[in-house]
Amino acid sequence: MEQITHTFRQFIGDPEIKTILGLVLAFLTYLFDLGNPEMWLIIGLMISMDTATGVVAAWKRGEAIKSSKMFRFATKVFVYGTSVALINVMARACICTTDGCPDGIATILRVVAFGWIVATEAKSINENFASLGYPLPEKIEKILSGLNKK
Numbered sequence: 001m002e003q004i005t006h007t008f009r010q011f012i013g014d015p016e017i018k019t020i021l022g023l024v025l026a027f028l029t030y031l032f033d034l035g036n037p038e039m040w041l042i043i044g045l046m047i048s049m050d051t052a053t054g055v056v057a058a059w060k061r062g063e064a065i066k067s068s069k070m071f072r073f074a075t076k077v078f079v080y081g082t083s084v085a086l087i088n089v090m091a092r093a094c095i096c097t098t099d100g101c102p103d104g105i106a107t108i109l110r111v112v113a114f115g116w117i118v119a120t121e122a123k124s125i126n127e128n129f130a131s132l133g134y135p136l137p138e139k140i141e142k143i144l145s146g147l148n149k150k
Helices: 002-013 015-032 037-061 067-094 103-131 138-147
Strands: none
Touching: 015 067, 037 067, 037 103, 067 103
8 A cells, every 4th residue: 555655646746747637637627617516516416316216227127237228327427528518618719709708608508508417317317216106296297308308
């Protein structure tokens, strides 16, 4: 364990590595708006809850739990992350004027993306709970189905 700690400290102490890590983190902050950790926490919890309820529902139905189906978790993280990154880039670059992007437009775009992700995951969680015998009240189900019409 001491060797790992020593190697890690050497690695982090390298000025070139610090510079590269700093640039990578700055780029990720630009793309993913890491200044809003609550949004990412909620999205992560929703995806995790959907995955967990999906596994339980599949187990209850007697379906085999396969790693190929678990790949959906990684796909969701990638698709949702890409969606938010594109919206952040649009908010900062495409619709910005020379004076800078109006905060209202950027906020609206982020809220729309966040709402879409949460509604999609909520509908999927509801479907999983319904297959377990715990359906949501009909009123809430209508709202969720209205948000996710294809």
